[in-house]
Amino acid sequence: MTVDQVFKTGGFRVHGQVKIHVDPGPGALLLTHEHGLNPLDLDCVVVTHCHPDHYTDAEVLIEAMTQHTTKKRGVLIGSPSVLQGTEKFGPAISRYHQSKVAEVVTLQPGTTYELGDLKLEATPTQHSEPTTFGLKFHSRNGVVGYTNDTQYFDGLEDNFRDVRVLVANVTRPLGMRIRWHLCTDDLIALLKRIRPELVVMVHMGMLFLRHPPAKEAARIKEETGVEAVPGYDGLRVIMEEEITVKRPIKQPSLEDFAKRVPKFVGGE
Template sequence: MKITFLGTAGGRIVIMTQIRASGGFVLEMDNELIHIDPGPGALVRAKQYGVNLRKLTGVVVSHAHTDHYTDAEMVIESMAQGAMKKRGVLIGSEFAIKGGDSYRPAVSPYHLKFLDRYEILGPGNKTKIGKIEIEATPTKHGETKALGLVFRGSKTLGYAGDGEYFEGQEKHFEGCDYLVLNVLRPKNVEWPEHMNSNQAVKLIGKVRPSLAVIQHFGMKMLKAKPEREAKWIEKETGVKTIAARDGMTIDLGKGRPEGKGLEKWVK
C-alpha cells in the first residue's frame, strides 16, 4: 500500500500562488490505483512525480470545491486511455457529480460516458473499486454534501476530507490503520468549517491509527511550519504523525511504524 501526494496545498492563497502544489493524492492498494481529489495541476504534478494516470482504476472527488476537482476531467480522460475506451470508476459527492446549491457538476456528461461506472455517495453509503470497499463519511463543511472516505482493503485508510472536527466523528474511522487529515491551520488558529491542529489532536487521539498524515495546508499553517505542528500533534496524542510534502510517497507495506524515524516509509 502506497500513498503519493501530488500536492499539499489548502486555502485559496496557497493554491493560487502554488506555494504548495494542489494535485490531490494517489492511493495504490490491492492492485488498484485511485486518484483522490485531483485539484489544480494534478495532470502536471502526476508527470512531475512519476505517477502514470493511464494506470488509474478509479477517481474520487470528495466535494465540489475547485481545489478538489479542477483536473478531474483530464484525469478521467487519462484513465480512459485518452478517451479511447470506457474505463475506470468515478466516485463523488452529490454536488460534485450532479451539481446543486450553486455548484455546477465537477465532471461533464461527456466525460461521464468514458467511465465503466460512476456513483454518487452520501454518508454511510458503500461501494467498491476492485476488492477495495469505500465508505463515505459525514463532514462539517461549507459544501454541505462534502464527504470523508474510508478505504478498506488489505489495509484500512481513513480520509476525513475538508471540514472541522465534530463530536462523534471518530466513530466513522474506527479500525483505520492510517488516517489522512486536511489540517488547514495550526494550533490555536481557527477557521470555520476547516480543521486545525487542535481538532486534529481530538480526532487522531480518539481513532488512534498506526500513522496519521496531515496535509492541505493554508498560509498560516505554512508559516507555523507543518513539521512542527505534526510533532506537536504526535506529542499530544502519542500517535506517529507526519506532515506530507509535495511529491512524497509513503510506503505503508513495510510494517507498523516504530521508533522515532519514518525514513523507511517515506520517499
Template sequence: MARIVFLGTAGARYVVARQLRASGGVYIEADGTRLVLDPGPGTLVYLAREKIRVEKLTGLIVTHVHLDHSADLNILVDALTEGGLKRRGTVFIPREGLYGENAVLLPYLRPYLERVEILLPQQEYRLGEIAFRTSVRHHHPAETYGVVLELSGKRVGFVVDTLYFRGLIESYRDCDVLIFNVVRYRPHPSPQVQHLCVANVKEMIQELRPERAVLTHFGMTMIRANPKQVAQKLSRETGIPVSAAYDGMVLEI
C-alpha cells in the same frame, strides 16, 4: 503492500493559487488498483512527474466539488479513457458534483467512463481490489464525505475538509492510519470557515488512537507554523507517531 503518494499538500485558496505547495491530491495503489483521491489543480502534471501513467488509473474519488479537490477531474477522465476511445474507469463523486449549478464532471465525458457512482453518507463501495466506505457528511460548504479505505489489511481514513464536530469521530473509529486535512493552525473566528485546526486533530488522535497519523492540506497559518514541528509536538503530546506530509512523499502501508 499498498502505497500512497502525496501529489500535493496545499490547502486553502491562497496556498493553491500561489502554488506554495503542490495541489495534486493523493495517488493510491494497492493490489493492482490505482486511483486518485481529490484531483486538484496540477494533478495531471504531478502524475507525469512521478512517472505514473494516467491511462493505467482504475478510477477517481472526489470528496467534494471545491476546485482544490476537483479542478483536474475532467482532464484525468479524458486522459484515462484516451479521449473516449477506450471506455473505462470509475468516478465516485457526491450528487452535487453531477447535478445542479455546482456540477463539475462534464456531461460529454460521462459516457467515456465505465461507471459513475454517487457518494452517499456511511455507504460501502469498491474500486477494483480496494474496498472503502464513506463517513458521515462533513460540515463544509459543499457536500463532503471523508473515506476509509481497506489497504493491505489496514484501514486508512482520510479526514478531508470539515469543521470539527463530535459526530465526526465515530466515522473514523477503527482506522489504523489517519490522514488529516489540517488547513488551519488555530480555529478561525468565523463559523463560515469550516476546516480542522491542530487542536481538533489532537483531540481526534487522542480519542481514536490510530497506529499513526499524517497531516496534509496546509493553509498559510499551518505553513507559517511549520508542519513538521507541529507534527513532532503532536507526537509528543499524544504518544502517537504523527508526521507532516510533503509534496511527493510516499507512505507505504
C-alpha cells in the same frame, strides 16, 4: 494555497490491485508525471466535493483513465454536487466526461463501493459544501481514513476508530480554528480518540508558513504519541505489517516563499 502552491493541491493516490486518484485539484496531472506515476493506469477518480482545490484536474485524469477517451473504462465517483449539481454547486465534471467512463457512482455518507481489493466507504463531514464526504479505504492490510474538509463535530471520531493511517485535512495551525475546517488542536483531539499508527497532514493553509508543518507534526506526536508527517507532494506511505514512510527528496522551501510573500511569514 490553491493559488500560491507552496503546498500542492493535487490530491493523493491510493494503490491496491486497483489505482485510485482522490480529489485531483490544480497540479494533479503535472505532479503525477513529476513523481513518476502514470495517469493512464488509473482505475478510478474520486471527487469528494465541489471546491476547485479538489476537482479542477478531474477531467484530464478521466481523459487519461479512458486512454485519451478511446476506451470506456474506469469508475468516476463523486458527491451529488460534483456529478449532478445542486442549487449552489456544480456539476464539476462535464456530461461529456461523465459519458466516457465505464461507471459513474454517486457516494454519500454511509454508502460504500467495492473496487478490486479495496472497499470505499463514505463518511460524514460538516463542510461549507453540504454534499462533501470523507472516506475510508478498507484493504487487506487495514484501513486508511481521509477526514476531507470538515470542521470538528461530535462523533467525527466514531468514523475513524479502526484506521491505521489517517490522511487529515488540517487547514490551520495551533488553535487557529476557522469554520468548516480542522486546525491542529482539533486534529490532536481527534487523534487522542482514535489513535491511528500514522497521521498525514494535508490541505495545509497559508498560516503554516508562520508555524511550519514539521514543527506542528512534532507537537502532534508529543501530545498524542501518534507519528505525524506533513503530506508534501511525493510522500509515499506503504501500509503492510509495518507502515513505511518515504519522504520526498524535495521539500517545499518556506524561506523562498517568505521572500515572495513576506506578510505571511514575517508577522506574529
